[in-house]
Each structure stands twice: as structure tokens, then as C-alpha cells.
Amino acid sequence: MARTRRSERGPRRSGPGMVARIRAYFRQHAHHSLGALGRLARQPVASLLTVAVIGIALALPAGLNVLVANARVLSAGWESAVDFSVYLQHGLELERAEALAAQTRARSGIAAVEIISAEAALAEFREHSGFTAALESLGENPLPHTLVVRPAPTLDAGAVAALAAELEALEEVELVQLDTAWVERFLGIIDIARRATEVTLLLLGLAVIIIVGNTIRLDIQNRRSEIEVMKLIGGSDGFIRRPFLYGGLWYGITGGLLAVILTGAALLALAAPVGRLAGLYGSEFSLVGPGMAGFAALLGAGTLLGWLGAWVATARHLREIEPT
């Protein structure tokens, strides 16, 4: 039985039959992809609205991602460029402190050294803390002389730590304190922002699937009679499904393209003010875009999500339609 079947099919499967079938396959795909594109073009307002929603939904996480990436670039140099305070031994003479400051200033890897005398520190403390009475009762100045050291921006975090350790080993030095807490806090915030971006990406990706799925579902409902006719004249499930899948694909591609344009435009618009702001802080910083790979990923994500949305809609709703 199986043998006779095989021999019946044999001649059709081999040789030109196979080639013809492959060509037919590609022909049908071309037919359906162009047909689906034409359908979108014939209802431009509805299509544009859908595409706009997809584009915005994709541009939002993409923009956030750019923001986070830039914050990381910005903060990358901070851990090493941070000032640290060198508290000298209590009771050290001011002259020795000043000598030490000059000595430190002369070292390599140091950008600046500022000396805050115990008196100046006390005066400042008195002014800001409001503990005047308490300080008076203390009698003598409890604060030491302090050197505020700014490492050279070329130093990395390790070199800065090594420098701090060397300074701490000096006899005149009581304690070295790196002011990295706020940098760590900033990095923590960036990390939260990155997570938030991922969640946004997930949710808005889901939203794109739902938007496309719903659009395709309505399309299926509107073309109910057409689908029935197709089924009656021998259109397979795959054949009937394909134009809708291509519809979703086109929505996704155009939506992704719009997201690329929106993100690119936002970057262009921000580049000048960011440059000005950086200039005010004496920084060379300029906005870093997502790059070709990032834009390609955005387009790819749109395409994939559009196709997925259409896939879900067709899987759920095409089977329900049967000719009666």
C-alpha cells in the first residue's frame, strides 16, 4: 500500500516537479506579501494610526535605553575622578600640613590638592551645623587639618585606590576617605533605570503584539466571507493565513522604521542642548546614539513583534471561520 503510494507520487516529487513547486511557493509568498502591503496602502489612515502606535511603543523603550547607555558612559570616568579627603593627625602643625600639601601636589597622578585648615573647617562647621554651643563647651578644636585631593582624570579606579592607600600610610595622615558613596548611589539609580527600561520593553513589546493582533483580528472579521470563499475553493489553512501574517509583518516593519526615525530625531534634537550643558561643566561629553546595530535591532524587534501578533490572531480566529 505504502509502496504504491510512493510510486504514484515519485514522478511528481522529482526533477522539474520539485523545482516547479519551489517556484510556486515563492510565487505565492510574493503574491501574498505584496497583496498585504497593497491592502495596508488602500486604508492609509487606519494603517498609519496602527503604525504610529507601534512606532511610539517601540521608540519609548529605545529612547530610555539610549538614556541609560549615556548615563553609564557619563559615569564611567567618575569612580576614578572622585575627590578624596585626607584627614591629618590631630594637632599637627599647620606648616607641616602645608608642606605635606605641597609634597602631595608634586606627586604624579594628582590633579589638585586643597588644604582646609582645622580653623577653617571649624568655622564652616559652626556656620552650617548649628552646634555652636556644644562646640564652645568642647574648648579646643576637635577637627584636624584636611587635604582634599583630586586625582588626575587619567587614573582608573584601581590606581586611585592605590594612591589613597599610599597617602594613608604616611605618618602625618590619620584617615583617607574616598567620597564614592554618591557615585555608587548614582550607579544604583542607573541600574534601576536599566531594569525599568527592560520592564518597559517587555510591556510595550507585549502591547505591540496585542495591537497588531487586534488589528489583524478585525481584518479577519472584515474579510470573513472572503476567507470562506477561499476555503471553499481549496485554499489551505497556510494559504489563507499567509496574507494576514504578512500584514502583521508589514505593520511591524513600518512601525519599527517609525521607531528608528523617532529615536533618531529625538537624539538629534537633544544633541545640541546636551552639548551646551556639557560645555557648562567643562565636559567633552556628547550623546551616544544606539548605532547601526541598535537601529537594526529596533527594526528587527518591530518586525518580529508584528509577525507574532498576526500569528496569535490567525491561530485564534482563522479556524473559527468555516463555510456553511
Add this chain to the structure above:
Amino acid sequence: MIRFEAVGKRYPGGGEALATLDLDIAPGEFVFLTGPSGAGKSTLLKLVALIERPSRGQVIVNGQSTRQIPRRRIAQFRRGLGIVFQDHKLLADRNVFDNVALPLIIAGFSPRDINRRVRAALDLVGLANKGPRNPMTLSTGEQQRVGIARAVVSKPPLLIADEPTGNLDPELSLEIMRLFERFNELGVTLLIASHDIDLITRLGHRRVMLAEGRLVGDTAADGSGYDVDGDPAYGQD
């Protein structure tokens, strides 16, 4: 070509549409299916086209029992079948040529073959120059002929039609029936459901009569066979 073996059909929530029906249609036959409204004509055709499945018995089309055809192979099965509808079911969003080409596109024909076959089919139904027209701008008779062209364009060995002249005046009806006769001469088996007793009698092909889901008459083209006269369900229509 078509064989019904003790076929019964009961719709869910409905009555008995067909009751233990036996019928045999040989290849190349031209058969009219008649009977009053509600007799089960459409149901019988739907069983042939696998739009419905029998509740009992089996339907054999082209040597194959439809019971053995799973859902996913129905499409392929229907490609070997031409169906003509009363309301012709043309697609309004494409022209006549593309409507007729649809079965060939589904079957994956090359553009050259599609072009050739669609032209031949349109020529056959007398609409050779109507290809670029939108079907909705054609007359009812012309629309029905486009529907017929679509049904025959892939040269199926079997053509079924449910009241194909239901919306047409007598003159156009005869024209359509003549068209079916030409396909029959080309070897196509035809099974046509119709109310139009006058026209059917005039054309003189085999007549299968149904009433209340039962076979009540089967008259050959030469008039031989049986006819259940006086059946209250038949003849009142």
C-alpha cells in the same frame, strides 16, 4: 464518481436533514437534484464538498470515502471539485480575471499558465473581454458566469452547483444550463440542485428527487426510472 451509502445527516439542534440515503452517480453523468424547500438538497451537496460531514453512513467521492479525509486535507480535496454558488461568491476587491485565477494561484500555477487558463475559462463562459472589470459592475447573469469560470478553471472532474440559476430569469437560466451541458460534453460530472422543474424537465437529464431527506424519485434522462407521484411533500413546490 459520487456514492452515498446509507447516509444520514442530523444537524445539531435541528431535525433529520437526510435519512438513510443511497445514491450513485457515475463519472460523466449530468444529474439534477430537485425537491421542495427543506428537502435536503443543499445538505447533500455540502456532504459532497465536505462542508458538512454525515452523521451516519459514508459518502464516497472519486473513489475516496470522505470519512478518511482529515480536516487538514479538506482544502486539497476541494481542489478536485468545482463549486458554483447561487450568490456566486465573487470577491469584490479584485477584478474578474483575478477572481477566476484564484483556484490556480492556490494550486501554485505559473503566471503563464494562469493567464492562459483564465482566458480559456472566460472565453468558454462568453466573457473573454470582461477580465479587467470589477465583478460588481457586471449583470447578475454575467456574475454567475464568472463564478462558473472560476469553478471550472482548474478543470475539476466534478462540478456541483446549488441553485445556480436561483437569481436568474428563465432566459438567463437556460443559458447557464447550456453552459453546464457544454462542460458535461467535455467529460465533467455535474450535480446541480435546482427548484426550476420546468427548466429541468425541458433539458431532460437524470433527475434525483428528494423530499424530507429521503430519495423519492430517480428518473433517467430517457424518462425511465421511478417517480413517487402523489407524495404530499413533492409536487406542491
